[in-house]
Amino acid sequence: xxxxxxxxxxxxxxxxxxxxxxxxxxxxxxxxxxxxxxxxxxxxxxxxxxxxxxxxxxxxxxxxxxxxxxxxxxxxxxxxxxxxxxxxxxxxxxxxxxxxxxxxxxxxxxxxxxxxxxxxxxxxxxxxxxxxxxxxxxxxxxxxxxxxxxxxxxxxxxxxxxxxxxxxxxxxxxxxxxxxxxxxxxxxxxxxxxxxxxxxxxxxxxxxxxxxxxxxxxxxxxxxxxxxxxxxxxxxxxxxxxxxxxxxxxxxxxxxxxxxxxxxxxxxxxxxxxxxxxxxxxxxxxxxxxxxxxxxxx
Numbered sequence: 001x002x003x004x005x006x007x008x009x010x011x012x013x014x015x016x017x018x019x020x021x022x023x024x025x026x027x028x029x030x031x032x033x034x035x036x037x038x039x040x041x042x043x044x045x046x047x048x049x050x051x052x053x054x055x056x057x058x059x060x061x062x063x064x065x066x067x068x069x070x071x072x073x074x075x076x077x078x079x080x081x082x083x084x085x086x087x088x089x090x091x092x093x094x095x096x097x098x099x100x101x102x103x104x105x106x107x108x109x110x111x112x113x114x115x116x117x118x119x120x121x122x123x124x125x126x127x128x129x130x131x132x133x134x135x136x137x138x139x140x141x142x143x144x145x146x147x148x149x150x151x152x153x154x155x156x157x158x159x160x161x162x163x164x165x166x167x168x169x170x171x172x173x174x175x176x177x178x179x180x181x182x183x184x185x186x187x188x189x190x191x192x193x194x195x196x197x198x199x200x201x202x203x204x205x206x207x208x209x210x211x212x213x214x215x216x217x218x219x220x221x222x223x224x225x226x227x228x229x230x231x232x233x234x235x236x237x238x239x240x241x242x243x244x245x246x247x248x249x250x251x252x253x254x255x256x257x258x259x260x261x262x263x264x265x266x267x268x269x270x271x272x273x274x275x276x277x278x279x280x281x282x283x284x285x286x287x288x289x290x291x292x293x294x295x296x297x298x
Contacts, residue, residue, distance in 0.1 A: 106145070113141035147182055150219030155234035158216050162206035163239055171282075172204065173197040175290045177211045183254050184221035192250030192266070194228075195290040198235055199242040199275060199282075205235070213238075224250055224269050232271040243274030245286045 038048045117137035121128040128137065175195035183190050194214045198205075217230040232246045247270045256263050276283050 110138070110141045110145065113144065114138050117141060146219075147180075148220060150216045153216060155213050155216065155238050158212040159205065159209045159238055162209050164204050164206075165202060166200060166204045167202065168200050168204060169242070171197055171199050171286065171289070173286065173289050174207055174210045177214050179214055179218040179227075179248070179250070181218040181220070181222045181224075181227060181250075183252060184223060186254040186258070187221065188253045188257060190222075190224065190250045190252040190254070190267075192248060194231065194246065194248045196231065196235065196244075196246050197276070197286045197289070198239070198244045201240055201242045203239045203241075205239050209238075210235070224248055224252075224267055228269040228271045232273055236273055241274065243272070243276040243279075243282065245272045245276040245283065246270065247287075247290060 038046050038050060114137040117140045118128045121133060121137070126133060128134075173195065174197075176193045177196070178191075179194050180189060180191045182188065196210045196214065213234050214231050217227055217234070228246050228248045231248075232244045235241065235244045235246075247268065249266055249268045251266055255261070255265050272283060276286060
């Protein structure tokens with residue numbers, strides 16, 4: 001109501017309206033009795049021709065302003081309209097189609113790694129064109145691919161169905177399996193040995209497959225704690241034994257060649273499942289077996 005009164009005061013104070021306004025008013029204004037006197041000065045509601053025309057102009061202006069505000073709001077909403085939410089499947093499909101996400105063949109990956117090695121040699125101040133380093137980038141790329149060959153494979157890929165039914169419920173232990181891996185924090189080697197024990201539950205696994213499982217997970221960028229756990233879990237999934245125990249002992253070259261530089265430090269990690277975890281005597285028997293009459297690490 002206050003807005004209406006303000007608009008009326010503006011129009012009354014202004015001079016005669018332009019022809020455009022009068023034309024618009026005339027479309028909807030029906031003249032009343034021309035002889036009717038104006039009663040606005042008496043404080044009454046007047047319906048004479050002049051007052052009716054004024055009210056029509058007020059309504060016209062107010063409607064015009066509302067339409068202008070609505071147009072501005074629509075333009076603003078269109079300018080900042082958020083992108084439609086893409087379903088998760090569509091997003092994943094789009095991601096799969098991106099060239100950077102496509103898997104390169106081995107030759108392409110080796111070429112990229114070779115070029116990267118040349119860059120590294122230049123960055124450390126070496127001349128990659130000198131005789132001793134001419135083939136080093138390619139050798140390094142192949143060596144790294146070999147040391148990280150465990151990616152893209154799982155335990156079933158290396159066990160080759162060497163799982164046999166056997167009524168044996170005593171402990172099976174293979175100890176001192178050599179392993180070599182790369183520390184994921186510095187990409188420096190850590191080397192050592194792993195001992196694996198399990199109690200079958202109607203199925204046994206070929207002995208060499210225990211070593212292959214250990215090597216599978218060692219051929220990745222690793223931390224020793226995760227490596228130990230992955231070996232134990234892989235054996236559980238493969239033969240579903242009554243229990244599994246894994247102990248890994250390694251020397252980490254990130255502690256020998258850099259940092260604290262402690263040559264004699266050995267890190268030991270263990271992971272137990274099933275009866276090895278629940279039965280202290282079974283666990284103690286396993287540890288006594290792997291520690292008895294063993295060779296010392298160099």
